[in-house]
Amino acid sequence: MARHGDVDHLKAGQAVAADSSTRTVERALALLSAVCTDGSISLSDAARVVDLSASTALRLLRTLEGSGFVTRDPGGNFRPGASVIQLGALALGQESLVSLCTPHMKRLVADTGESCYLSIPGAGDTGIYIAIVEGTRSVRHTSWVGRSIPLEGSAAGKVLTGGQNGRGYAIVRSGVEDDITAVAAPIVIGGRTVAALSIVVPSYRLDEAKAQTFGEELVKVADNILVEPDGNHEVPQESMEKK
Structure with a gap:
């Protein structure tokens, strides 16, 4: 004892x-x-x-x-490092970041008819979908919220790692999923990419011209999220869905 x-x-x-x-x-x-x-x-x-x-x-x-x-x-x-960015985005993500982006995502869906995702860097070489506004078409991409995606070979992953093209967006066909095309643009805060906005579309209805149009609109929306938090950015008189 x-x-x-x-x-x-x-x-x-x-x-x-x-x-x-x-x-x-x-x-x-x-x-x-x-x-x-x-x-x-x-x-x-x-x-x-x-x-x-x-x-x-x-x-x-x-x-x-x-x-x-x-x-x-x-x-x-x-x-x-990536873990700091991920934690910061997660801290914002469940409330501020998602709330900030949702009006813009709804506007994109109204304009395109296609599903819109918000993603952030995940652990290792992955990203995580943290929010979706589903598209309005009968055939549409449904929720992958909470799913990890590879940074390599995905549109969201490309822009999260600075791999967007000279116009500020990335287009990937049959990357994470066969017969699906994704178009993404980065959300940059304080000079750092903290998230990605992406439109995910069945490939059969997205030709190159429309994919580029989606990319240009994603860049415009992502660049203005902090400037116009209500999502009321200027849009074409005819929706992109009709183009």
Whole structure:
């Protein structure tokens, strides 16, 4: 049976360990905040900002890097990673981001008759559909909300990773699903792509000209989401569905 002094010593050791763990978390969060605030920061600057030694800062940053919270650019500086963007979008996503985008998505569906998705970066090399406004046609793409999609080979994935064409959108045919064409454009906040708007259409009724028209409208809508939150952007007098 443990003596009273041994119990006190054990409790003291547990308290010290807890304090140490708390300090580690606080330091890691301070470093993450420094990286996000600066956008791209060197190891020495990050260590200086949070008042840590370079070796301690590097150890914590490597841990954050391993979890996807930070990444390194070609110059070796630390930048916010996909996990930060995903968490930020998820924090906004269930309320603010979805609420912000839904009026625009409804407008796109009214104009095109096709289903419109909102997606964000997911874990690893994936994206996640977080909202849909279903199309009005009898044959339409139905909800994939909550489904992960590969960043490679999908229209949403292309724009989430900066792979859109020179006009600002991406078109992918039979990418995630056979006989389906998706057109997507990025939603950019503070210089960073945080989400993608996409229109998903059965390929048989989407020729190249109409796909380009959808792409142009998606770019216009995505660019104006923060400017015109009610979704009342200017649209052609005839809907794109009639083109």
